[in-house]
Amino acid sequence: MKKLLLLFICCVIYKQSFCWGFYAHQRINYFAVFLLPPEMMVLYKPNIQFLTDHAVDPDKRRYAVASEGPKHYIDIDHYGSYPWRELPVKYEDAIKKYSRDTVAANGIVPWWIQIMEQRLTTAFKEKDANRILKLSAEIGHYIADSHVPLHANSNHDGQQTNQRGIHGFWESRVPELLAEKDFDFMIGKATYIADIPKYIWSRVRESGAAADSVLKSEAALTKQFSSDRKYSFEERNGKILRQYSSAFTIAYNTMLKGMVERRMRLAIASVASFWYTAWVNAGQPDLKSLKQNAFTEDDLKEFELLDKAWKNSQIKGRIHE
Numbered sequence: 001m002k003k004l005l006l007l008f009i010c011c012v013i014y015k016q017s018f019c020w021g022f023y024a025h026q027r028i029n030y031f032a033v034f035l036l037p038p039e040m041m042v043l044y045k046p047n048i049q050f051l052t053d054h055a056v057d058p059d060k061r062r063y064a065v066a067s068e069g070p071k072h073y074i075d076i077d078h079y080g081s082y083p084w085r086e087l088p089v090k091y092e093d094a095i096k097k098y099s100r101d102t103v104a105a106n107g108i109v110p111w112w113i114q115i116m117e118q119r120l121t122t123a124f125k126e127k128d129a130n131r132i133l134k135l136s137a138e139i140g141h142y143i144a145d146s147h148v149p150l151h152a153n154s155n156h157d158g159q160q161t162n163q164r165g166i167h168g169f170w171e172s173r174v175p176e177l178l179a180e181k182d183f184d185f186m187i188g189k190a191t192y193i194a195d196i197p198k199y200i201w202s203r204v205r206e207s208g209a210a211a212d213s214v215l216k217s218e219a220a221l222t223k224q225f226s227s228d229r230k231y232s233f234e235e236r237n238g239k240i241l242r243q244y245s246s247a248f249t250i251a252y253n254t255m256l257k258g259m260v261e262r263r264m265r266l267a268i269a270s271v272a273s274f275w276y277t278a279w280v281n282a283g284q285p286d287l288k289s290l291k292q293n294a295f296t297e298d299d300l301k302e303f304e305l306l307d308k309a310w311k312n313s314q315i316k317g318r319i320h321e
């Protein structure tokens with residue numbers, strides 16, 4: 001009977017969260033708002049709920065659009081070893097060297113963030129409040145992903161080293177268990193980013209460099225925990241889910257010396273700084289006078305479609321969880 005029950009539990013499909021998890025993405029956009037200067041706060045603060053809710057739209061889009069996936073990661077280990085100087089930082093040079101297909105297959109997050117930043121700057125110049133908010137919510141997502149070590153490594157879910165589940169463990173389980181109680185989100189102010197490509201590549205290189213200890217620490221800790229202590233079973237929404245136990249999660253966080261909190265704090269600062277930089281580069285338009293219209297039919301349809309795709313269907317393209 002006990003064996004049967006265990007089998008049943010193990011067969012329950014656990015729809016994992018992905019890319020920092022919905023929880024962390026939403027917290028990152030939320031806290032980023034408080035780093036902005038008052039001139040921007042007039043638009044961002046009243047819309048903080050929108051920025052929080054739509055922090056996860058890019059992940060939902062991965063269920064609807066196959067080409068969305070590569071925008072969330074870069075398997076930088078395919079390009080040699082740290083600090084990956086042989087990989088050109090310009091997209092055009094990278095596709096010339098490795099081919100467009102190879103670059104797409106390995107992920108394009110550092111380049112995609114730069115395109116999103118240009119779009120956001122244009123939206124500020126055009127004083128289009130809805131577009132500013134939509135793009136701010138979404139660029140926040142991609143920036144946050146670029147701070148996650150396993151979004152910069154081909155062994156993204158420990159699939160090459162028998163550590164499946166580690167992706168969601170690092171970016172969902174650890175913050176969900178510890179962030180509210182133990183993480184400090186008093187961060188300071190958004191700063192102007194003078195060299196955007198240099199900034200984003202630095203974050204991606206840090207992520208790529210940290211992937212090794214993310215994986216090795218989990219493997220080392222697993223040796224100290226029997227399987228029944230490593231995992232626990234919890235009921236959520238009427239389903240019994242197997243997840244990393246609190247003891248294992250806390251021990252892992254200690255072993256990483258607070259890396260998850262550090263990357264989350266830096267992600268918040270980066271998101272706010274990209275928003276701020278776009279606004280400055282657009283000539284610091286007066287946001288007080290912006291009229292915010294209701295979202296268009298098309299926008300609303302897109303939000304609904306993303307939601308439906310996420311709830312109903314299989315992810316398209318590579319699963320990055």
Ligand SMILES: [Zn+2]
Pocket residue numbers: 018019058059072141145
């Ligand atoms: Zn993502």
